[in-house]
Amino acid sequence: xxxxxxxxxxxxxxxxxxxxxxxxxxxxxxGLFWYQQHAGEAPTFLSYNVLDGLEEKGRFSSFLSRSKxxxxxxxxELQMKDSASYLCALRYNFNKFYFGSGTKLxxxx
Amino acid sequence: DTEVTQTPKHLVxxxxxxxxxxxxxxxxxxxxxxxxxxxxxxxxLMFVYSYEKLSINESxxxxxxxxxxxxxxxxxxxxxxxxxxSALYLCASSRGVAVPNxxxxxxxxxxxxxxx
Numbered sequence: 307x308x309x310x311x312x313x314x315x316x317x318x319x320x321x322x323x324x325x326x327x328x329x330x331x332x333x334x335x336x337g338l339f340w341y342q343q344h345a346g347e348a349p350t351f352l353s354y355n356v357l358d359g360l361e362e363k364g365r366f367s368s369f370l371s372r373s374k375x376x377x378x379x380x381x382x383e384l385q386m387k388d389s390a391s392y393l394c395a396l397r398y399n400f401n402k403f404y405f406g407s408g409t410k411l412x413x414x415x
Numbered sequence: 416d417t418e419v420t421q422t423p424k425h426l427v428x429x430x431x432x433x434x435x436x437x438x439x440x441x442x443x444x445x446x447x448x449x450x451x452x453x454x455x456x457x458x459x460l461m462f463v464y465s466y467e468k469l470s471i472n473e474s475x476x477x478x479x480x481x482x483x484x485x486x487x488x489x490x491x492x493x494x495x496x497x498x499x500x501s502a503l504y505l506c507a508s509s510r511g512v513a514v515p516n517x518x519x520x521x522x523x524x525x526x527x528x529x530x531x
Contacts, residue, residue, distance in 0.1 A: 337518065339519060347524065348419075348505060348522035348523060348525055349505075349520075349522050350522070351517075351519040351520065351521070397518065400518055401446045401448075401465055401470065401509060401511070401518075402460065402471055403448075403460065403520060405457035405459075406457060407456075407457055408455075408456075408457050
């Protein structure tokens, strides 16, 4: 595997901010992607990083540090509908995606 | 049309059966993928077709046979499967490399396969 690690499960409160981390022990990838997957549904694209730094997209932001081997997804103003699994994925050669273990986020009222 | 359509949604088959999973997209994407996902696990890459040619086979057993009849269609032929092959099979597509783009995957809803 690609040794992509994520926390298994997290819980946060509606309206709060949560950071989901993704660490990896690999190199040579050309993009790091974040996907959301609700139970029983297909993953949907949220955000991606090619270069180091922060990419903001509405309530979702993603950060990448290649030198430190990690990324995070930041979710602001949490809503109940954000309860889902969040997957980070590394892309190689533009069409080879490997997914991390996924983080199940529980949003409580 | 921004959808990837997979059929059937559910399939139950015996170990001696031959069946096929189908995937279709009309977004003009030139890369198509098969992923396998077991419960509470991330999707695992199986095959990638790029411009209708098989470009990646992640050492998948030969009882799984992919086919890409044209740029819009992707099939996965199944024969002599084992119970441990029961999983959700996800098809995905992406634009391909000829045109600069984000390159993200668009997933279908999957075909849930049960092998008895």
